[in-house]
Amino acid sequence: MRKIIKAVKILVLILSLSSCKNCTSVFYGVNERQYLNINLEESKFKSTFLSHYIDEVYSKKNIIPDSIIHLFPSGKYSDSINKVIYFKTFPQEAYYVGFNATPPWLIYIFNKRISGGVIDSKEQLSKEEILRIKKRFKTEIIDKATIYVQEHRIPDSLVYTNY
Known part of the structure; x- marks a missing residue:
């Protein structure tokens, strides 16, 4: 008993x-860390291609300042799955994006206008800000990647999920 x-x-x-x-x-x-968990773009691009495009094309023109890069968990520009995407034009901001799924997803954002630190909760962003962020990702990344693919005649099988 x-x-x-x-x-x-x-x-x-x-x-x-x-x-x-x-x-x-x-x-x-x-891990009790919060994430924004915002899907960025329903595109036909493979996340692996977009990740490669960020590394090899976009980030070479948009160098991330040391004052921003240290704010993100990896403490560096990228690892095999996540990338920091820096936008130097107004509003100056950086996105920490996960490329381990299609579509890519926003994990964190840094924007001095909105917060002094990393934004990790949707409650910190208005609906208008979320729409602006998604639109910026589309125009600055997706649209330019589309042009890059066309100019360099990259085979569809390497770029798109359903070709």
């Missing part, structure tokens, strides 16, 4: 700790 009572107590303790948001992070190191 004592073994059963002891087992029930342990079970209650486990259930209590696992349902406590702050308790689990102490024991399991749960």
